[in-house]
Amino acid sequence: MAFEGMRFWSSYAEPSGTPSRTAIMTGRHPVRTGLLKVLWPGQTDGLSQEEFTLAEALMGLGVLLPVSGCF
Numbered sequence: 637m638a639f640e641g642m643r644f645w646s647s648y649a650e651p652s653g654t655p656s657r658t659a660i661m662t663g664r665h666p667v668r669t670g671l672l673k674v675l676w677p678g679q680t681d682g683l684s685q686e687e688f689t690l691a692e693a694l695m696g697l698g699v700l701l702p703v704s705g706c707f
Contacts (some may be wrong), residue, residue, distance in 0.1 A: 662691045 650656040654675045655666035661683070666672050676683060683689075691701050 658683060659662065662687050663690065 650659060650666060652674050654671050654673065658664075658666050658669050658671045661667060664687075669683060669687060671681075671683065694701060
């Protein structure tokens with residue numbers, strides 16, 4: 637996999653959890669999803685049902701995805 641992969645020499649990361657996880661799950665900058673700050677338990681906003689996620693793409697290829705952590 638590494639032989640056929642890409643090497644990134646510079647990168648950018650969000651300093652808080654929700655924007656970082658949103659970017660990983662959707663491949664989009666957090667400003668595009670509207671999730672720019674940490675979401676706390678009980679909040680009603682979150683990722684739109686309209687967003688296409690990495691999990692959906694992988695499941696479409698038959699990959700089983702166990703989930704754990706604070707997603």
